[in-house]
Amino acid sequence: MGKIELVGVEKTFGHVGVIKGVDLQVEDGEFVVFVGPSGCGKSTLLRLIAGLEDTTGGRILIDGVDVSDTPPAKRGLSMVFQSYALYPHMSVRSNIGFGLRMAGVPKEERNRKVEAAAAVLNLTAYLDRRPGQLSGGQRQRVAIGRAIVREPKAFLFDEPLSNLDAALRVNMRLEIARLQNSLGTTAIYVTHDQIEAMTLADKIVVLNAGKIEQVGSPLELYDHPANLFVAGFIGSPKMNLVSGAAARKHGAATIGVRPEHVSTSPTIGEWEGVVSVAEHVGSDTFLYVTVPDIGDITVRAVGELALKPGAKVFLTPDISRIHRFDRDGNAVRN
Amino acid sequence: MARRITTTRRITVTAAGWLVGFLIFFPILWMVLTSFKTELDAFSTPPQFLFFHWTTENYAIVQTRSDYVHHAMNSIILALGSTLVCLVVGIPAAWSMAFAPTERTRQTLLWMLSTKMMPAVGVLIPIYLLFRDTGLLDTHVGLIFIEFMANLPIVIWMLYTYFKEIPKDILEAARMDGATIGKELVFVLAPMAVPGIASTVLLNIILAWNEAFWTLNLTTVSAAPLTAFIASYSSPEGLFWAKLSAASTLAIAPILVLGWFSQKQLVRGLTFGAVK
């Protein structure tokens, strides 16, 4: 079991509020991803759950038990650090088995479990090496092995893949997804990589300045952002946000439309603009169009689009896919 | 800026290096030479460098007149004992300052160092009276205690500097792995800090071994270490240079050997924080 509940959790460093009242439910077996801009408190919130920082207010419950004053060693959670944080003076075997050793698991059983974890992670050949003799990807796998071997109530990941190169990152992402799926263990994962968040999460938590902006499944957040912040944060390239007269026409203070929901035409449309940059990535074409009185609009068109910078183009947002926001930036539901 | 290294330059620099090394080493060499002279040769003008009557009688006399082994044992007990107590107190203290600092940690560190700025003689009378009244004069416990107090600031500073270099993440990982603070110290921090702890230990042993102020003032016989053994040769009846030299040579020999064998460790440890 690994159900985690946060009730009004607060954290201040000195006089600076970093986490400002967070309520959150993480169900058993769920994969939850924290996203948000740099410095918004993602790591701090994760460390509060881990017990590496003490809360200044609120309560943290694991399986219904208040653990706010329980030291990290007693919370039964595992953490994978961005820096891997392997024990440099121990072999891979001892690194993975350290938690079991601390728990007083007898040596034979420990070895059996370590070897099973190593087999899952393709580390069998490296068990007697030191972390210093491993590649970045292998170190990352040792860190994951160390986390899974203890059969924790939940895994906590703090940007575990950000030190890996792009190709390896994709592989490890799949590996983590597969592992979490087969183990069915609750996971909380911090990242600022959109793709990681969208692909891994059952539930995404968008944080901003120490507060939760929205919680929901990846597609919920993508299709129904609760406010301007989430609208602008989720999705790449970013949603186009337009305010002023063009928005009032649609009955909102601000409207948002995703690049893929803007159609182009050489002759007719709602907005007339000039192409400033055209990016051809093969499967798609991204157009950056400057529209007078509105600003820059990004358009994503499927396939090749033969438009050169400087070309005149008409744009029309798909009415059914427009997001409307009121003056406070909250979504207006129709 | 690469400069051509010519043979002349190499020779000059090497010669200069040896000269400086020789100058630094000379007093010790002279002491060792003097210890093999007769008292007469030791005084002669001009001084005799190598061509004197070599004798080992000073060593024999020193050994019979005063008990070298007794004093050496006291020095060892004092050096090892005070170092051990320093580590037992210093490691947790440095751990907390390096990994769980508060707003006052910096000031505490500076304050500890500032205690070393006061001349020891400033507190001689109160310490002496305290020792007298508590029966600590001329005891191992008393001496270990005073050496521990004197060196603790340096030990904590050194350990603190080494611990600062250890990523906090690794200790936190140990905590997540279920290690208590004690186990975290023993299984993770200490093994990672071995080079730093080793050079702290070496330096502390050397400091305690050579410390003369407290050892001379607070001991008479039973706990007197080698410093007192040396001092006993500059007696009111006169200065016996040759015997004093023999005694000093005997006193520094163990620490010199220790220093020689651990010089690599010592240099590495002392420059650890400097080169990153």
Ligand SMILES: Nc1ncnc2c1ncn2[C@@H]1O[C@H](COP(=O)(O)OP(=O)(O)OP(=O)(O)O)[C@@H](O)[C@H]1O
């Ligand atoms: N120990 C600390 N003392 C004081 N302030 C801290 C401490 N740790 C974090 N902060 C502050 O708390 C805020 C949130 O930090 P946190 O590390 O949680 O951000 P984050 O969302 O993980 O950012 P990033 O994406 O860059 O990792 C930051 O403004 C940071 O300066």
Ligand SMILES: [Mg+2]
């Ligand atoms: Mg972070």
